[in-house]
Amino acid sequence: MDYIKENLDYIKKRIQVNTKEDVLLLAVTKTVEIDKINYAVENGITDIAENKPQELVKRYEVLKDKVNYHLIGTLQTNKVKYIIDKVSMIHSLDRISLCEEIQKRAKNKIKCLVQVNISKEDSKHGLFKEEVIPFIIKVSKDYPKIKIMGLMTMAPFFEDNEKTRDVFRDLKNLSIDIKNLNIENVEMKYLSMGMSNDYEIALQEGANIVRIGTAIFGKRNY
Numbered sequence: 444m445d446y447i448k449e450n451l452d453y454i455k456k457r458i459q460v461n462t463k464e465d466v467l468l469l470a471v472t473k474t475v476e477i478d479k480i481n482y483a484v485e486n487g488i489t490d491i492a493e494n495k496p497q498e499l500v501k502r503y504e505v506l507k508d509k510v511n512y513h514l515i516g517t518l519q520t521n522k523v524k525y526i527i528d529k530v531s532m533i534h535s536l537d538r539i540s541l542c543e544e545i546q547k548r549a550k551n552k553i554k555c556l557v558q559v560n561i562s563k564e565d566s567k568h569g570l571f572k573e574e575v576i577p578f579i580i581k582v583s584k585d586y587p588k589i590k591i592m593g594l595m596t597m598a599p600f601f602e603d604n605e606k607t608r609d610v611f612r613d614l615k616n617l618s619i620d621i622k623n624l625n626i627e628n629v630e631m632k633y634l635s636m637g638m639s640n641d642y643e644i645a646l647q648e649g650a651n652i653v654r655i656g657t658a659i660f661g662k663r664n665y
């Protein structure tokens with residue numbers, strides 16, 4: 444499993460090369476064997492991410508308090524109850540019905556990022572750019588259990604890195620606009636953007652959470 448340590452060392456170096464900010468390196472553990480996750484944790488990983496609620500619960504049952512858990516995929520309202528007391532942050536807040544359910548189920552405030560679909564690709568989830576500010580204002584007013592901490596996006600794959608860069612820059616600019624509105628109970632502390640193939644560009648454009656799977660653990664076998 445030495446390659447996992449080597450990959451982590453390499454990624455940490457690339458983070459330092461690309462930004463001066465404090466960056467949270469999220470290890471995306473979907474389909475990864477538990478031994479490998481444990482090894483990554485022994486080598487400094489503090490936070491892991493799953494895109495399916497049931498997988499997050501499985502990880503929690505084994506790893507308990509050893510790590511923080513992030514949900515990075517679509518969250519169906521009927522799954523909220525399974526993860527709400529386990530999750531450290533939800534990266535995929537994207538609709539009011541989900542806010543209703545979180546408000547109903549949460550005992551404490553739940554940290555969330557609003558997922559934005561910058562490129563407007565059908566296959567990507569999230570709110571369109573122009574929907575984000577009205578959504579955040581409503582959440583701030585009506586759902587006190589939800590603490591919005593920033594924004595998340597996924598860039599589609601472009602051959603041209605500059606197009607990827609434009610997506611990340613748009614998200615950064617949107618977060619600045621929101622910050623300037625000083626909305627109550629809303630912080631714009633985190634920009635969760637960048638995956639294995641584009642995290643260096645994301646860091647250059649202001650990411651402070653990167654979500655990395657294959658570049659740590661190798662190719663997934665689905």
Ligand SMILES: *Cc1c(COP(=O)(O)O)cnc(C)c1O
Nearest residue numbers: 471494515638639654655656657
């Ligand atoms: C799978 C996944 C990642 C990580 O992808 P890699 O290319 O393996 O780094 C990041 N974010 C989300 C939302 C994902 O589903």
